[in-house]
Amino acid sequence: MASKSVDRRGALALLTSAVGGVGVGGCLGRGRTSDPPPSVTVLAAGSLNNAFENGLRPRVDARLQVEAHGSAEVARLVAGESKDPDVVALADVALFDGPLHPPWYAEFATNALVVAYDDDDAGGRRLAEAAPDRWYRPLLSGAVSLGRTDPDLDPLGYRTLFVLELASEYYGLETDLREAIPRREQIYPETQLVSQFETGSIDAAVTYRSMAEERGYDYVSLPPEVDLSTPRFADRYATVRYELPSGKLVAGAPISYGGTVRYDAAPVRGVFDRLTNGTYLDEFGFVVPDDYPTYTGDVPDGIAN
Template sequence: MAAGDASISRREVLTGTTAVLGGIAGCTTTLGTRGSTPVSMLAAGSLNNALENGLKPRVDATLQVEAHGSAEVARLVAAGQKDPDVVSVSDLALFASPLQPPWFAEFATNAIVVAYNADTEGGQRIADAGRDGWYRPLLGGEVALGRTDPDLDPLGYRTLFVLELASRFYDADADLRDAIPRRRQVYPETQLVSQFETGAIDAAITYRNMAVERGYDYVELPAEIDLSDPAYADNYATATYELPSGMVVEGGVVNYASTVRHESPAVFDVFDAHVTGDYLTDFGFTVPDDYPRFTGNVPDRVTN
């Protein structure tokens, strides 16, 4: 990986940052002064609610969050169209290419689920089919499904991975990856689950945290296909997708990673709270005991 091979695992990070960074050129912000120079973050859409309602109240800096599908986040930064202080994506493969930061921190994991609106007929069909048969109503066209664009968003291509893996796991009569997806099902990641409220969809293939934070019921998928369990990483990797750039991504455990692009005391204060904060579990993410896990040429001020 371009970011390097070194890996550090610890939860006590970023202490003493203010003293170390106090002399950085151009830094006029006093750490702890809300309303001072803002910190900008470009992030995965699935993080948006947690950042806006979980992280913002926990930091002193004025935090400006912009959220998109992670592939779009990576494209915007790599093309020079966005220049945020912090970048957080839902697939660290995007840090191998196209972003290639010198270091990053893995800070949370997730799982793919099938969320549904129990108040609709289609949603109830998903509920009745349950963990062993959720795909059957989707094949029969009995459910209005929502998903995200695989060209813009890891959730989009992970949806295709899950369908491909499910075809084999359930020994289905059809190729679910080919039979279920339709273009009309595609919504932006930041708007996907809210389509339940408009009545546009009955169900959505989404991250668990997105269902949890909206209070929607969901079918928990077997670990063999939900992209959550490292024990099945080799199986997940059998599914692939080619992005418009020509980059081929393969299935793997859902992982979130973040890096700092512009250093200042306020930025590192936000980064610290972002990758170590207990707000993540409050919003439905899973934080393994050894996270945050650092890779690459990590600044001393981050790991000491």
């Protein structure tokens, strides 16, 4: 684990005069109460939803409105003008190079893929017994029911395919796991994937480590050559590809979460500062490298120092 992130810039001050003349003492006069805090909307990757709702929300002054979907779907919704959020936060910064094209973005956290399992059922125990180096065998034999997400809707879905292909090469298998394991009935929405353990629908899931840890499920850690977590294996990761319905070809790369501000206002900047700098991300299973957040593009004055 990287060391915990610190608030390197500190929160940007919220300009209360910009939100309706709220009085310093929170009271506008006898018998009157202050206006409610400003609302800031965030459209986010499904894997960020819990961290934003339960970690970020208590740390900001604004009324936070979070909506979560798979990142590829988020990008399409914004690019197609179906959604108009103040802040966009995605699980794959490649999506900021199409279908979204913001003038700048910040990278603020990393993650790893794991195979989570439910140790309370027989299928989960079979997978645990096959770990750490033969975890794929019960998946190939059908002895473990697997859950995954839709590669057309979110990076977790296509990263699952990347992991399977990379694992085939890493373990020197004649069988292509990417071809042999996936089936359509395995697919669930990202925000509901790990909860399928609780309904008994699946025994295991390829998911982000953060999602397994926040729910308290056991998981098989994959080799860094496979789990998309380690920059020094970027060239290896880049050998795998997936074509989205738009025709965009995404390549394997170290996992990095990114966000951008679409409407520049003091309350939005305040939320974005906390979103990209808060130690809350470590608490929810993400990794925040010491040099994060990092910035790409024409970053406005005052966003990054």
